[in-house]
Amino acid sequence: MIPEAFPEIAWSALAPELVLVFGAVALLLLDVQRKPGVKVLWGTSLVILAIALALGVWQWIAATPDAEPIFGGMLIFDRSAALARLVVLGVSLQAMVAARSLFAHLGNRAAEGLALVLLAAAGFILMAASQNLVMMFLGLEMGSIALYILAGIAGDGVRSDEAALKYLLLGAVASAVFIYGAALVFAGTGSLDLLRVAGFFARNLVLSPAVLLVGIGLLTAGLSFKVAAAPFHVWAPDVYQGAPAGIVGYMAAVAKVGGFAALARVLLSGFESFRPDWAPIVAGIAALSMVVGALMAIISSDIRRLLAYSGVAHAGFILTGLASGAQGSSSVWFYLAVYTVQLVAAFSVVSALGGAVSSGSDLSDYRGLYRRSPFLALVLSVSLLGMAGLPLTTGFVAKLGVFLWAWRGDLEWLVVVAVVASAMAIYLYLRVIVIMYMQSPADDDPVLCDRPTSWALGAATAVTVVLGVFPQPLLKLVESAVYL
Amino acid sequence: MVELVIFVLMGAGTLAGGVTVVLARNPVRSALGLLGALVSLAVIYVVNLAHLVAAVQVVVYAGAVLTLFLFVIMFIGVDRQEDTSETIPLQRKLVAGLATVVALGGAVLVSRGRFTWTPASGEAAEIPNGTVQALGGELFTTWVLGVEVTALLLTIAAVGAIALAFHRRSAESPTED
Numbered sequence: 001m002i003p004e005a006f007p008e009i010a011w012s013a014l015a016p017e018l019v020l021v022f023g024a025v026a027l028l029l030l031d032v033q034r035k036p037g038v039k040v041l042w043g044t045s046l047v048i049l050a051i052a053l054a055l056g057v058w059q060w061i062a063a064t065p066d067a068e069p070i071f072g073g074m075l076i077f078d079r080s081a082a083l084a085r086l087v088v089l090g091v092s093l094q095a096m097v098a099a100r101s102l103f104a105h106l107g108n109r110a111a112e113g114l115a116l117v118l119l120a121a122a123g124f125i126l127m128a129a130s131q132n133l134v135m136m137f138l139g140l141e142m143g144s145i146a147l148y149i150l151a152g153i154a155g156d157g158v159r160s161d162e163a164a165l166k167y168l169l170l171g172a173v174a175s176a177v178f179i180y181g182a183a184l185v186f187a188g189t190g191s192l193d194l195l196r197v198a199g200f201f202a203r204n205l206v207l208s209p210a211v212l213l214v215g216i217g218l219l220t221a222g223l224s225f226k227v228a229a230a231p232f233h234v235w236a237p238d239v240y241q242g243a244p245a246g247i248v249g250y251m252a253a254v255a256k257v258g259g260f261a262a263l264a265r266v267l268l269s270g271f272e273s274f275r276p277d278w279a280p281i282v283a284g285i286a287a288l289s290m291v292v293g294a295l296m297a298i299i300s301s302d303i304r305r306l307l308a309y310s311g312v313a314h315a316g317f318i319l320t321g322l323a324s325g326a327q328g329s330s331s332v333w334f335y336l337a338v339y340t341v342q343l344v345a346a347f348s349v350v351s352a353l354g355g356a357v358s359s360g361s362d363l364s365d366y367r368g369l370y371r372r373s374p375f376l377a378l379v380l381s382v383s384l385l386g387m388a389g390l391p392l393t394t395g396f397v398a399k400l401g402v403f404l405w406a407w408r409g410d411l412e413w414l415v416v417v418a419v420v421a422s423a424m425a426i427y428l429y430l431r432v433i434v435i436m437y438m439q440s441p442a443d444d445d446p447v448l449c450d451r452p453t454s455w456a457l458g459a460a461t462a463v464t465v466v467l468g469v470f471p472q473p474l475l476k477l478v479e480s481a482v483y484l
Numbered sequence: 485m486v487e488l489v490i491f492v493l494m495g496a497g498t499l500a501g502g503v504t505v506v507l508a509r510n511p512v513r514s515a516l517g518l519l520g521a522l523v524s525l526a527v528i529y530v531v532n533l534a535h536l537v538a539a540v541q542v543v544v545y546a547g548a549v550l551t552l553f554l555f556v557i558m559f560i561g562v563d564r565q566e567d568t569s570e571t572i573p574l575q576r577k578l579v580a581g582l583a584t585v586v587a588l589g590g591a592v593l594v595s596r597g598r599f600t601w602t603p604a605s606g607e608a609a610e611i612p613n614g615t616v617q618a619l620g621g622e623l624f625t626t627w628v629l630g631v632e633v634t635a636l637l638l639t640i641a642a643v644g645a646i647a648l649a650f651h652r653r654s655a656e657s658p659t660e661d
Contacts (some may be wrong), residue, residue: 011629028643071629112647119640126633138633141642149644208601210593 010070013077016052016059016085020122023048024115028033031111038110042103045114046096049121053089060086069131073193076131080481084128084261088254091340092121095250097456098348102246102356106153112151117250120146124258133182133192134218136262140178140226143258144171147251154244158358163242163297166309166330170225172237178222184215185270188415194270201273211273216278219266226259228252228308230289237300240308246356248304249347252311253340260318260336268483275325282323283414289316290421298428303361306428307346310387313425314339320418321402324409326483329400333478338394338467342383345460349380352449366432368441376447377436379457384429386464388420393468397475490531497524511557515550522546534614 011018022359027044030036032098060082067078077085096117103110123142130136148171152164186192188211189200190255206212221232267278293313301308318339353369353376354361369379386395399422406415449457467474497520504517522545528540623631 025639059636072626073631074627109647112643115643116647119636119643122636134627135631135633138630138637142633142637145637145644146640149640153647155648156504 003399005047013059013070013075013147016055016089017125019048019052019055019121020118020125023052023334024122027111027115027118033170038104038107039100041111041114042096042100042432044116046093048118049089049093051094052121053086056082056085056089068331069195073195074132074135075126075129076195077129078483080130080261080264080329080333080483081125083337083478083481084257085125087333087337087340088121088125088128088255090337091253091257091344092117094456094460095247095253095344095348098108098344098351098453099246099250099356100450100452102154102351105244105357106245109153113150113247116146116150116153117247120150121254124254127258128261128265130262130265131194133185133194133266136266137175137179137182140258140262140470141175143254144175144226147255149374150247151239151243151253153247154357157359159240159242160244160357163239163359166235166242167239174222174225174232177218177225181215181218181220181222181270184211184218186216189214194265197270201271206219209277212271212274213277214270214405216267216274217281220263220278220281223259223263223266224285224315227256227263227315227318229285229319230292230312231285233289233292233309233312233315235311237305237308237433237464240311241302241304241361242359244357244359245304245347245351245354245361248350249344252308252347253344256315256318256343257340257363260322260332264322264329264332264483267322268329269277272326272483278410279323279325279411282319283411285315287414287417289313289319291316292420294424294428298431301363303350303363303366303432304347306363306432307343307350310425310428311343313421314387316421317399317402317418320406320411320414323411323414324402324405328402328409329483330475330478330481331398331405331480333469334401334474335398337474337478338386338398338464341460341463342395345361345379345457345464346383346387348453348457348460349376349383352376352453353447363432363435363443366435367439369436369447372445373440373447373449375454375457376449379461380436381433382461382464386434386468388426388429390426392465393467394464394471394474396468397471487531491528494524494527494531497521498528502594512554515557518553519546519550522550532614536614536616536619538614543658 024043027041027048030044030400031041058076063077063082064077065077067081069076075081096114100139103113106113120143121146123139123146125139127136127139130139148164148168151167152160154160167277171438182192185197188206188209189197191197191200196384224234225235236252267275267282270279271278290313293309293311293316297306297309297313300309314335318332318335321328321335324331351358354365369380382393386393389395389399399418403418404414406418497547499521501517501519504520505514508514508517522541525597526538526546529535529541533636
């Protein structure tokens with residue numbers, strides 16, 4: 001039997017992902033055959049990421065605004081997916097440049113770690129580009145399972161094991177919730193293809209959509225877990241605290257990009273016609289995330305828990321933009337692009353200060369960091385100010401964007417909550433900066449970080465400030481990344 | 485009618501198996517509960533004309549995976565007591581309360597007629613063909629990318645197993661290398 005409908009195989013559209021996947025396999029083989037030093041492996045992974053990023057940029061330039069689905073409707077590399085790819089690859093490169101000491105610590109596990117990083121990036125890009133819920137689930141699992149392993153890869157202590165196990169167990173529950181939601185969507189519409197789901201609603205009037213509403217709710221809950229939005233955030237502080245410091249920033253950033261891209265595609269591309277039903281729920285999750293995140297971050301005494309809870313609050317801010325509908329998705333992308341850079345930079349500082357495989361970083365270690373390393377203190381300050389959303393940083397433009405769209409989307413109450421939460425958040429970020437600049441250190445030993453780390457941190461700081469003052473180029477870039 | 489009877493019976497069997505997995509104190513009983521759930525599901529697959537899926541379910545899950553579970557359980561020791569005391573106070577009561585709220589909410593929705601299950605007809609209603617040929621055709625045409633990505637997933641699992649278990653052991657006792 002010759003199959004009559006063989007889908008179009010568009011390998012060229014997947015060029016960056018193929019580079020990542022073959023690169024990961026090549027790294028593993030290189031490790032087995034030659035046993036090169038960690039530096040060689042690490043350098044190779046950077047080259048692979050750089051090639052993938054270059055191909056991603058090329059695809060962005062070559063992409064037409066109205067992209068066609070490929071692989072028989074499994075994937076679609078429209079502007080938003082192409083942008084998700086750029087963000088994932090960009091922050092992966094940023095995180096890996098700064099992570100040399102982590103892989104040096106991992107020793108004979110370095111090749112596995114690097115391969116997992118590349119595969120996780122490929123997984124989250126596939127997730128962001130999925131138009132089919134099964135494909136989305138596969139991308140989600142590919143990325144998540146790699147992250148579970150990375151959380152425990154240092155394996156040097158109970159905390160790291162606990163983090164990996166917690167992440168795995170809670171992640172498995174979230175995946176089950178997601179797949180149940182996908183099953184109910186299939187039951188309600190007869191299709192797993194989001195474009196066909198949208199088409200189904202265009203042609204049919206669904207009189208009692210209870211099955212679909214439950215399905216949408218479960219999909220939203222499953223993906224909210226991945227982006228650590230309250231009340232699905234309980235894993236985040238423990239995982240961020242226990243996982244090796246050198247990899248946490250990467251883990252948090254790529255999971256957020258993949259999760260939000262998938263959430264945006266499900267809600268804005270598949271279920272746009274149900275917006276009156278899901279917008280209040282998403283807005284509720286957003287409000288809860290912002291308040292809970294900011295409050296819990298204020299009472300945290302460990303910088304990683306603080307960053308984790310502030311990540312919960314940021315998930316809330318991003319959801320605020322999402323709740324405002326399809327036009328708001330450009331503000332969501334701006335926020336994601338600038339926040340992930342700040343997040344990775346902040347965790348790179350944590351790693352440089354506390355050691356790449358350490359678990360836990362008490363705030364008291366940051367006392368007087370200014371005297372021990374002015375550069376690290378400056379980088380962390382700029383990242384935190386960016387997260388706080390102070391003017392002249394990218395964070396301000398990002399917050400302004402999501403607030404504006406939420407206001408236009410008739411979510412005034414949510415904007416009020418968001419502004420109050422931002423004000424609370426400013427206090428918590430300033431607290432860290434005060435600790436770094438105004439308290440005297442316990443010891444005066446200078447903190448050293450290797451040269452690649454300083455490059456990555458310098459670049460991230462420059463991006464945060466320069467794009468904060470002149471945001472037009474990035475705003476233009478994300479303008480077209482709207483789900484239709 | 486026959487379909488409905490089988491579905492109700494097997495659905496009850498699946499649920500009972502699932503409940504046993506969670507509630508049984510002895511891990512072997514949990515494993516056997518899982519076996520019951522898996523086999524009941526396989527029968528439901530047969531009713532839906534998905535013969536190959538049913539066969540795979542029995543051979544792979546009920547046969548291979550469950551045997552592996554039993555091996556691991558025996559390996560660890562059947563009669564080891566699990567510490568089931570809770571660290572979070574009132575955990576059970578909280579969960580029971582939440583479950584009650586959800587169930588009540590569902591009941592209210594059902595009673596008001598807001599929750600009628602009307603699965604979409606039409607697009608999904610073609611007669612399924614569960615033969616090996618049909619399934620293989622589907623897998624390697626429509627779902628070919630999914631199959632490839634699943635291969636990557638298995639790669640990740642293998643890499644992870646080596647990174648987490650193998651290297652760690654060799655790091656702890658380098659003489660074994």
